[in-house]
Amino acid sequence: MQLIRSTALAAAGLLAFLVLWEAVPRLGLVNPAFLPPPSTIPAAFLREIELGVWLTAVLSSLSHYVAGLCAGAGAGIALGLVSGMSRGFEAFTAWVVRLLRPIPGLAWVPFAIIWFGVEPSAAVFIIAVGVFWIVFFATQGAVRGVDRDLVEVAQAFGFRGPLQRLVKILLPAATPGILVGLRTALGQAWMAVVAAEIFGVPGVGQRMMQASSLLSTDIVVVYMLTMAGLYGLFDSAFVALQGWLLRWRA
Amino acid sequence: MPEPIIDIRALSLAYGEGESRNVVLESLDLAVARGEVLVIVGESGVGKSTLLRVLMGLSRPSGGSVAVHARPDCRTPMAMVFQDARLLPWRRVIDNVAFGLEGSGLSRGQRRERARAMLALVGLSDLAGRWPHQLSGGQRQRVAIARALAVEPDVLLMDEPFSALDSFTREGLQDELQRITAETGKTVLFVTHDIDEAVTIADRVVVIAGPPGRIAAEVRIDLPRPRLRRDATLQDIARQLRAELSRRSAEL
Numbered sequence: 001m002q003l004i005r006s007t008a009l010a011a012a013g014l015l016a017f018l019v020l021w022e023a024v025p026r027l028g029l030v031n032p033a034f035l036p037p038p039s040t041i042p043a044a045f046l047r048e049i050e051l052g053v054w055l056t057a058v059l060s061s062l063s064h065y066v067a068g069l070c071a072g073a074g075a076g077i078a079l080g081l082v083s084g085m086s087r088g089f090e091a092f093t094a095w096v097v098r099l100l101r102p103i104p105g106l107a108w109v110p111f112a113i114i115w116f117g118v119e120p121s122a123a124v125f126i127i128a129v130g131v132f133w134i135v136f137f138a139t140q141g142a143v144r145g146v147d148r149d150l151v152e153v154a155q156a157f158g159f160r161g162p163l164q165r166l167v168k169i170l171l172p173a174a175t176p177g178i179l180v181g182l183r184t185a186l187g188q189a190w191m192a193v194v195a196a197e198i199f200g201v202p203g204v205g206q207r208m209m210q211a212s213s214l215l216s217t218d219i220v221v222v223y224m225l226t227m228a229g230l231y232g233l234f235d236s237a238f239v240a241l242q243g244w245l246l247r248w249r250a
Numbered sequence: 251m252p253e254p255i256i257d258i259r260a261l262s263l264a265y266g267e268g269e270s271r272n273v274v275l276e277s278l279d280l281a282v283a284r285g286e287v288l289v290i291v292g293e294s295g296v297g298k299s300t301l302l303r304v305l306m307g308l309s310r311p312s313g314g315s316v317a318v319h320a321r322p323d324c325r326t327p328m329a330m331v332f333q334d335a336r337l338l339p340w341r342r343v344i345d346n347v348a349f350g351l352e353g354s355g356l357s358r359g360q361r362r363e364r365a366r367a368m369l370a371l372v373g374l375s376d377l378a379g380r381w382p383h384q385l386s387g388g389q390r391q392r393v394a395i396a397r398a399l400a401v402e403p404d405v406l407l408m409d410e411p412f413s414a415l416d417s418f419t420r421e422g423l424q425d426e427l428q429r430i431t432a433e434t435g436k437t438v439l440f441v442t443h444d445i446d447e448a449v450t451i452a453d454r455v456v457v458i459a460g461p462p463g464r465i466a467a468e469v470r471i472d473l474p475r476p477r478l479r480r481d482a483t484l485q486d487i488a489r490q491l492r493a494e495l496s497r498r499s500a501e502l
Binding site: 149150152153155156157158159164168169172173175247248249250 | 306307308326329330332334336338339340341342349350352353381382383401
């Protein structure tokens, strides 16, 4: 009953939002070229699909997204594990981390373009930088927080080397914390996708910039909603995966 | 006594330096016979657990020697059961029991087979597929015992393994342990601060007083098993041990 009620309320809220959005340009309160009414969006969406532009842009963005996420998360987990396990490594890198960490991902755009050109690899780089720090700190903290008693169990059963400690105890025990970081990174990487592509790397971001320069705001909205949809899809899939990986928890 | 399986001589352990030096164990001698159930009792902080940790290689002694005469083919001479079961929460019960067998050269199937046999021994065959968080405290501790037995150790080290359980479960597990040691002939080194528990399961009780921890008294208990907790002789021994412990702590 409670569920039906809250679902109905959520649907009513969305409907009210769409009605308001439709009314504002229709009543002439805002120029429809600046704010396209939602009723025009499906047609714009179909046009983009028929032109074949939508699929190309989405696939291109997804490839940057996945590559950047994998590279950034992979490096973040690897270095986070080492830093979480070794006080020496942590101390050695402490000031370098302090120096580099506050630099926003977008501040790397000039170098990305100089190093990689206006190429997909530049977008991948920018996305990876943003993802890296989130996953690095999540992993380092998770490893640091592993119950020492469990590490002792491994020792008591003869697993004394660092590699065995990592595989038998630290990695599985740190998985919940690492996954929290990855989920944050999943959202962060989407933001970086648009930002990276606005500079001309083909993809959703580039298509949005093209459309806005022609004042085709309905197309801009199509891609905004596309990104919301894709993010929702990825996040739901990730939550499902997370639930399965952490099925051992109460 | 025939050649002891564990021979501890002049064992000392201290932390820190100078003023803050904390002597936990001092010049402790102890020999454990093969197949013996030796229970160590003493108040908190006299180094009982430290002694087990030294044997397990988790703490380093500052003096003396520890010799373990295990079977020559024994891969893991000793296995430990901790006070809090310390199961790995991300492994199912069966894989927790098989934990210590990884790296033993057994195949996954063989490891599971052995783990299944150990679960049967502690009476938990039905729970093989459960996660640790789905078990009661007593069940968790049984799984921990099965995990320790699975590596086929010569000696089972038990560090207050039942002290966190309610008295009903505790007595059940004490009986269970007696049955298991009778079936397997394992040597057991069992630490507790519960004197009734000690006299119920022990072949020999050693009282450690301190700090620093030293052996203060020793009683051999030759009563047949299973023992009745209300047995007059047993209660008599418990009374003597209690008197000994309070006399020792009064001296200190």
